Amino acid sequence: MFSRSAPPGGEQRLLTRIWTGLILLLITIAAILAPLRVVLGADLIPHAALLDALLTLLFAADIAVNAAESRRTGLPYGRLLLLSDILAAIPFQLAGGYPWLLFVRLFKLARVAKAMAVWRQQHLHRWNALRLVYFIYWLAIAVHWLATGWLSLRGLYPGADRWTLYLRSLYWCISTITTIGYGDITPANNSQIVYAIVVMIFGVGMYGYVIANISTIIGNLQPARTRYLANMEKLGAFMKSREIPPAMQRRIRDFYGYVWEHRLGYDETSIVQGLPPGLLVEVSLFLKRDIIQKVPFLKGAGDDLIKEIALVMHPVVYTPGDIVFRAGEPAGDMYFISRGHCEVIGTDGLSIVATLREGDFFGEIALLEHRPRSASVRAATYCDLYRLDKESFDLVMAKFPDFAAHIGATSAGRRRQGEETAARRGPPR
Ligand code: CMP
Numbered sequence: 001m002f003s004r005s006a007p008p009g010g011e012q013r014l015l016t017r018i019w020t021g022l023i024l025l026l027i028t029i030a031a032i033l034a035p036l037r038v039v040l041g042a043d044l045i046p047h048a049a050l051l052d053a054l055l056t057l058l059f060a061a062d063i064a065v066n067a068a069e070s071r072r073t074g075l076p077y078g079r080l081l082l083l084s085d086i087l088a089a090i091p092f093q094l095a096g097g098y099p100w101l102l103f104v105r106l107f108k109l110a111r112v113a114k115a116m117a118v119w120r121q122q123h124l125h126r127w128n129a130l131r132l133v134y135f136i137y138w139l140a141i142a143v144h145w146l147a148t149g150w151l152s153l154r155g156l157y158p159g160a161d162r163w164t165l166y167l168r169s170l171y172w173c174i175s176t177i178t179t180i181g182y183g184d185i186t187p188a189n190n191s192q193i194v195y196a197i198v199v200m201i202f203g204v205g206m207y208g209y210v211i212a213n214i215s216t217i218i219g220n221l222q223p224a225r226t227r228y229l230a231n232m233e234k235l236g237a238f239m240k241s242r243e244i245p246p247a248m249q250r251r252i253r254d255f256y257g258y259v260w261e262h263r264l265g266y267d268e269t270s271i272v273q274g275l276p277p278g279l280l281v282e283v284s285l286f287l288k289r290d291i292i293q294k295v296p297f298l299k300g301a302g303d304d305l306i307k308e309i310a311l312v313m314h315p316v317v318y319t320p321g322d323i324v325f326r327a328g329e330p331a332g333d334m335y336f337i338s339r340g341h342c343e344v345i346g347t348d349g350l351s352i353v354a355t356l357r358e359g360d361f362f363g364e365i366a367l368l369e370h371r372p373r374s375a376s377v378r379a380a381t382y383c384d385l386y387r388l389d390k391e392s393f394d395l396v397m398a399k400f401p402d403f404a405a406h407i408g409a410t411s412a413g414r415r416r417q418g419e420e421t422a423a424r425r426g427p428p429r
Helices: 010-040 048-073 081-088 097-120 124-154 162-177 190-221 223-241 246-263 270-272 277-287 291-293 303-312 364-369 390-399 401-425
Strands: 314-318 323-325 333-338 341-345 352-356 376-379 385-390
Touching: 010 048, 010 097, 010 162, 048 081, 048 097, 081 097, 097 124, 124 162, 124 190, 162 190, 162 303, 223 246, 223 401, 246 314, 270 277, 270 314, 277 291, 277 303, 291 303, 303 385, 303 390, 323 333, 333 364, 352 401, 364 390, 364 401, 385 390, 390 401
Parallel strands: none
Antiparallel strands: 314 385, 323 376, 333 385, 341 352, 341 376
């Protein structure tokens, strides 16, 4: 029921991903090589003509692939993306003396930005890690461009190795951007001074961005923990100001500690409530799979009953010693135990009539017989329970006779046991 089958069109999606990966790699190569070839000479890399032909061909094919993908998904191609794709696919190499024209290919970087935006949507839960990757990607490209810009201002000395010159430029650029600035390479004329100022300003801006985001990024790496700590701080201040007794404070802290540890502090009911009905059923089934597996008669029950129950059960947590309800109280719900132990306490308020464990349920007698609770129930450990309110209970009982029969049989057995115990004790003195 909970197994995940391969989604339809999975193969098609895999091919699209491989193609997108290839195109993004080629765009990145083009973005690295274009300024290098302009500054260091068109003959910098071997087989440049072949590479240009390949880029033109694959970028042209990419337009066809994107158009087909847009038709398949119903999402518009986007005018700006189409324009950048067309510009990048123009075979400028045929014009001759073309190195500067290679820059037009860089419009295709819009594809990278688009892919990043799509990944962001698809992997929101990993947004912090992605944000770091995106930042490093764009920073590396920017540093490379700035380094080649510096190299073009410095000029090539005759006889010098071109890659060594590039390396020196990169070294200058990184030491300036990181504000280390050793001063061993200094601007020699006005245009170089202006350029150096621009790079310094860029470096300061980048620093500002990193510092402003670093605490958010680190904090968001463990969002639940950050939220938990902030809430605990607020809670501590509140309890102090209201002079809550220390023992009670400890129990409140323990409760929140448990909830955060086991549920990451999220209230699953409120989170799933906003989902559309179909997805709501699927998510509820998934979230409650543990209890469905643990309750013996639910495990063997039909899909309809399980769906119905999964939708109407709500999680609640009790800490050790908490009274779930007391004997004689009016009844509004029954409970299933997902984790922990609960004790049924006799009417004397002391004796433990039964200890209920994972997969057991309680609170059904009062609902069935429309009378107050026959006994008190106390959490012996931390307990994760699922609560079923009376209205839903009546509904499920009326709709699913097997469920009603099982609850009825268990309840009758418990009542009989209760009567036998009472008879053994004799009349109250
Ligand atoms: P209810 O009467 O609603 O509230 C107390 C609950 O304790 C009762 O329903 C049963 O679910 C449960 N209970 C009572 N007696 C026993 C028993 N002998 N064994 C297990 N559970 C019991």
